[in-house]
Amino acid sequence: MANVRTHEMRCQKIRPRLTAYLDQELDVDTRQRVFEHLRHCAVCRGELSAYEETDALLKALPKIPIPRSFRSQVSAAAGMETPRSRRNVVPTRLLERLMGFLGELLVLMERSRPRHGRVLEEFGDFPPMSMGHVYFKLLGGLR
């Protein structure tokens, strides 16, 4: 009888610590005491597994998706440049780089243009406005 009462008293002390035990927030000594108690107490083990089950249900709740426009809405509300308008900047920059590259390529081609004026007629039958046509025109191969 005395043993039962002692056991119940221990349960009363242990139970409020069960959730901290579950969360691994107890110091080493207390954790060991709870662990030892759980080994011998089916009632407290049952309570612990009930908390675990509740946590699992909470974690399994579907995540609420955030609207795709969320960040642009915040930016707009803050009076900032929106992500959409910033996205437009990227192709413009790319285009600028591409144009620069083509410009340098044309300069290089101009430099390598044959000075002797020999006509490469065997390669000169490219369709009008094709890259080959433009290239050979620049080289002076097409008149």
Add this chain to the structure above:
Amino acid sequence: MNDADYVLIQATGRGDHGAFEELMLRYQHRLLNFIARRLGDRYSAEDLTQEVFLRVLKTAGQFEPRGKVSTWLFTIAYHLCADDLKRRRRQAALELDCRFQGRSLAALGKPDPALQGEWVQMISRAIQVLPDNQRAALLLRVQSELSYAEISEVLGVSVASVESLLFRARRRLREILDGQRKDA
């Protein structure tokens, strides 16, 4: 402390919009879900999550690197939710008065498609029955995975109080769910 978060908050304080957007990308889902589950209303949660980030933008320059950025963000969200819940309670009381005066009772919130499904509804309802500080502590722990120390910072209470809140929240939630199962 998460150094990357701290760098982002510092840059945001200097007016770096890219850093601010990165910060939003990192935390928007966690904050939205915390606020939505706390209020039980995802539509208002979107507005409040937006408000959290606007406050961050305004006050990023004053952030003191004593605690974690995540804890700071959840603290802002926690207080905004508390204000919103107070406003809702006042509004509900007012609408109750209106009903007694024979006027129509406006819907308190739109139905939430993300909270459909029987068991989801059951848990969502059970969470809403918990007292606000217990609900906040439980969501911060189980969904947002904050430590007791971090939760104590967010709620402005001791670590021992956090342990007590979480114990009572879980026990109460268990009782509610068991009661709902028996009814079903």
